[in-house]
Amino acid sequence: MKASPRPLADQRRDLIRALMDERGAVRTADLAAELGVSLVTVRRDLLALEVAGEAVVVHGGARTANGRVPPADRGQRSGVEVDAKALIAATAIRRVHEGDAVFLDSGTTCAAMIPLLARFERLLVVTTDLHTATALAAIAPHLEIVVAAGRVDATTASVHGELVAMVLASFVFDTAFISATAWQRGYGATSGTLTYAGSKRTAISRARHKVLLVDSTKYGIAEPHVVLSLDRFDAVVTDDLVPVEARRELREAGISLVIADRESPVDS
Structure with a gap:
């Protein structure tokens, strides 16, 4: 059986956005493992999201830029x-x-x-x-x-x-x-x-x-x-x-x- 293809840049960034919306913050190493890509690729994606105003890159990962309050439930x-x-x-x-x-x-x-x-x-x-x-x-x-x-x-x-x-x-x-x-x-x-x-x-x-x-x-x-x-x-x-x-x-x-x-x- 062939391995699933790695997601393209736009797909990866959509997934990262979804994970940040869910978690509030993400770690570079965790994303690399979940997406099946290198740390360098993840850092590049996070920087692109920061430039777009959708993330704040911090040491070891990134967090949402929208001041999201965690769910009450x-x-x-x-x-x-x-x-x-x-x-x-x-x-x-x-x-x-x-x-x-x-x-x-x-x-x-x-x-x-x-x-x-x-x-x-x-x-x-x-x-x-x-x-x-x-x-x-x-x-x-x-x-x-x-x-x-x-x-x-x-x-x-x-x-x-x-x-x-x-x-x-x-x-x-x-x-x-x-x-x-x-x-x-x-x-x-x-x-x-x-x-x-x-x-x-x-x-x-x-x-x-x-x-x-x-x-x-x-x-x-x-x-x-x-x-x-x-x-x-x-x-x-x-x-x-x-x-x-x-x-x-x-x-x-x-x-x-x-x-x-x-x-x-x-x-x-």
Whole structure:
């Protein structure tokens, strides 16, 4: 049987556009493997898309140029930037210690910490995410797991509203791991929903240390409701597709940026 022909330039670029629309960001090595072409060819395609205003080329790949906010639906988000979220989680878990009280925010980025938290013998984990609570309880029933009370959002499989703040006020956390729909230097971490932003701020106010976990596809975007300015987090952990120039600007602004990459998920 003959191998399928390699896609021509226009076909390749259509596929790359579709993948960027789906994922928000793409990696050069992954595209080369998926398309069956060389790294040089992929870089040439990405540069052509950047010239056309359809992509922003960064170290190791490219991201969308349209400021796309990730989908709200939990099912759709669960397949987006899976590798990046795993690397972010592997870096973030270094801030957790045996016996800690931890707040784990809703969302798929924070949920990537579930298998890593299960390795501890003693932890208190408080969350607003129904999936996180049930998944962690299934693999680590020895841990103390608390789900904050509130209105259930079936789209995100999480709880929100005024009751959440009342529950969170009953705790003091060693570390709060916070997610955000969008983040940028000027407006900080933001959310598309007022009550979600409020719940995040309450958790932050009850924590000794606060860490933002966000992937690069959400960078440069702003949603209507501010959670916290980036310089007030003890660390902002993200993946290596954040542009080098943006990293420099963030650090010059006094933001503790931690980059998790494929080779070594530590600060770079």
